Structures are given as structure tokens and as C-alpha cells.
Amino acid sequence: MLSICAITIYPIWYVIVNSLNDGMDAMKGGSIYWWPREFSLENYKAVFNNQGILTSFGVTVAKTVIGTIIHVFFTAMVAYAISRKDLYGRKLYMMIGIVTMFFSGGLIPYFLLIRDLGLFDNFLVYIIPTMFNFFHLIIFVSFFRELPTSLEEAAKMDGANDFTIFIRVIIPLSMPVIATIALFQGVYQWNDYFAGVIFVNDPSLQPIQTYLYKVVAESSSNQMMMNASGTIATKTVTSQSIKLATMVVTTLPIVLVYPFLQKYFVKGMLIGSVKG
Known part of the structure; x- marks a missing residue:
């Protein structure tokens, strides 16, 4: 080991x-x-004195936080409805969702859809397409089915409607699975570079992972070094050292957070494998 x-x-x-x-x-x-x-520390000075990296880092933090919160809430809300045995057509919805896990329309139709929805070069391209994930729904449904129905019945007797029950009863009891899905989605949002490469041309909207992808893909980082502060001793900085420093800056935050949430990751995988 x-x-x-x-x-x-x-x-x-x-x-x-x-x-x-x-x-x-x-x-x-x-x-x-x-x-x-x-x-x-000249490599890191060059990185942090580059406005493009700071802007991309802010975009990544924003899309990770906003995208994760919206994804967890929306997926949990749909999963709660699917978990209800009195929902008409529940099995049909599950079958349709399972098909989408294995088959998709392909990249070109997806690109055309994003363009026609007005999400091209739009910050919402990181949020709206990732609001829902069927695999995460399965984990939520498996957890919700274990909750006693007597809690919902008691809330209804007190006059609560379905949405109130979901917000004030189900959500507080579901913090372990919510933390699991938040970890899944947070890691995905932080590491995703593909959306920035395909759907975003505006440099001010590109996440840090897309920026890193371009830095690594290019044969040199001369433009980045030119954008750095004039006080940097560029003679000690090379394109390779810039790439390595950028890698550390982009991966370190999620690496530091992950160990604290690992137990939820393991529990979420067990929920999905046993109940899903």
C-alpha cells in the first residue's frame, strides 16, 4: 500500500x-x-501577475460554486418527485433517463443546441447544461426511498405542501447524500475544460482549466510571460516552468479539499452501487 x-x-x-x-x-x-x-518563486510570480490567469481562476470558482449549488438543488428536486410511488409514469421516466446514460446525440448536435439556446460565449453554458445528471438522480432516489414516509404524512397533517416538505423536511435529512453529490459535481466543475474550449471564445469567460490546457498545448508561453509584470526577472522563467507552476495553481485547491470530503465520496458510491 x-x-x-x-x-x-x-x-x-x-x-x-x-x-x-x-x-x-x-x-x-x-x-x-x-x-x-x-x-x-519567480514562476509563481509570473503566474499570479498574469491577469488572464486571475480572471480564469475567478470564473472557475464562480462556476464551481454556482453550478454545484444549482445542480444539487435541481437534481434533488427531480429525484424526490421520482422517488414518490404515486408519481404517474415514474417507471417510464426512469427508463428514458437510463437510455440517456448510454446514448447521446453527439458533439455536433449538442454544439448546435448550445448555439441556438444562446449559450455560446455565455457564462450560463457552465450552469444550465450541468443542472441535471441522471446518475446523481439514482443516488438521490436510493437515499430518499430509505426515509420513512411517516415524516411526510406528519408534515401534511400540519398543512405543508410537497415543496415545503422537500425544503424543510427532506433536505435537512439528506445532508450526507447532498455532500456526496456536491463533491461529485464540484470536482467535475473544477476540472472541466471541455466546455471552455468548445463553447467559449471570450478569454474573460474561460475557466482556469481551459487556460491550463492552452498553456500546455502551446509550444511556448511567450505571450504569458510578456503579460507578466515587468518586475519579473523573465531570464529565470521558462515556458516549461510556467506550465508546471500553472498546473500546481489549478490543481492544488481541489486536492486540498478532497481529503475532507472523501468519506462522503465513498458513501455515495456505496449508495449508488447497492441501491441503484
């Missing part, structure tokens, strides 16, 4: 070490495996 952990963690450590090393020194080759040979 320790060997597996070491094999998994070392590539991340290697990227961090080289991002903290002087760029020109790293180009000389040699052994920079465990600790920076010539410690330098």
Missing part, C-alpha cells in the same frame, strides 16, 4: 518541486527529483 501511495503521489511532488526551481537552472538537466536545486 505504501508503494502504491508513493507511486501515486510522486508525480505530483515532482511537478511541485520543479515549479519551485529556477526555470533556467532546470533546463540544464540533472537530478531535480526530491527537492529544488535552486529555489525560486
Whole structure:
């Protein structure tokens, strides 16, 4: 187990070490495996002095927070309705949803749909298409079915309608599964770069992962280095060191948050596998 952990963690450590090393020194080759040979923060100064990265980071945080909240609420609301045995056509809805898990219209029809909905070059392209996920619905439904129906009956006797029951009874009791789905969707929103590449041309609306994708895809980062503050000693910064520092900046937040939510991730997978 320790060997597996070491094999998994070392590539991340290697990227961090080289991002903290002087760029020109790293180009000389040699052994920079465990600790920076010539410690330098110039790579990170170049990253954080670049306005494009700061804007992209803000877009990523906004779409992760807003998209996750809306996704959890909307999916939970639909799942609560599906979990009700008195819902007419419930089995048909489940069958239709299962089909969408295995078949899709393809990228071109999806692109045309996004364009016709007016979501191209629009921040809502990160929110509206991700409001619902059928796999997450299955996890929600499995959890809701375990809740005692007597709670709903008691709330109805007190005069509560279905929406009030959902907000004031079901949601407070569903925090474990809500945390699970929030983790799923939050990680997806943070790591998603595809929507920014396909549906967004405006640089001010592109998330940090799309920015990283473009930095890594390009053969050099000369434009980025030119946009950095003039006080940066660019002689110590290379395109490779910029890429490594950008990778660390984009992945570190979600890596730090994930261990605290891992127990919900495991529980959510068990709910989906046993009940789904």
C-alpha cells in the first residue's frame, strides 16, 4: 500500500518541486527529483501577475460554486418527485433517463443546441447544461426511498405542501447524500475544460482549466510571460516552468479539499452501487 501511495503521489511532488526551481537552472538537466536545486518563486510570480490567469481562476470558482449549488438543488428536486410511488409514469421516466446514460446525440448536435439556446460565449453554458445528471438522480432516489414516509404524512397533517416538505423536511435529512453529490459535481466543475474550449471564445469567460490546457498545448508561453509584470526577472522563467507552476495553481485547491470530503465520496458510491 505504501508503494502504491508513493507511486501515486510522486508525480505530483515532482511537478511541485520543479515549479519551485529556477526555470533556467532546470533546463540544464540533472537530478531535480526530491527537492529544488535552486529555489525560486519567480514562476509563481509570473503566474499570479498574469491577469488572464486571475480572471480564469475567478470564473472557475464562480462556476464551481454556482453550478454545484444549482445542480444539487435541481437534481434533488427531480429525484424526490421520482422517488414518490404515486408519481404517474415514474417507471417510464426512469427508463428514458437510463437510455440517456448510454446514448447521446453527439458533439455536433449538442454544439448546435448550445448555439441556438444562446449559450455560446455565455457564462450560463457552465450552469444550465450541468443542472441535471441522471446518475446523481439514482443516488438521490436510493437515499430518499430509505426515509420513512411517516415524516411526510406528519408534515401534511400540519398543512405543508410537497415543496415545503422537500425544503424543510427532506433536505435537512439528506445532508450526507447532498455532500456526496456536491463533491461529485464540484470536482467535475473544477476540472472541466471541455466546455471552455468548445463553447467559449471570450478569454474573460474561460475557466482556469481551459487556460491550463492552452498553456500546455502551446509550444511556448511567450505571450504569458510578456503579460507578466515587468518586475519579473523573465531570464529565470521558462515556458516549461510556467506550465508546471500553472498546473500546481489549478490543481492544488481541489486536492486540498478532497481529503475532507472523501468519506462522503465513498458513501455515495456505496449508495449508488447497492441501491441503484
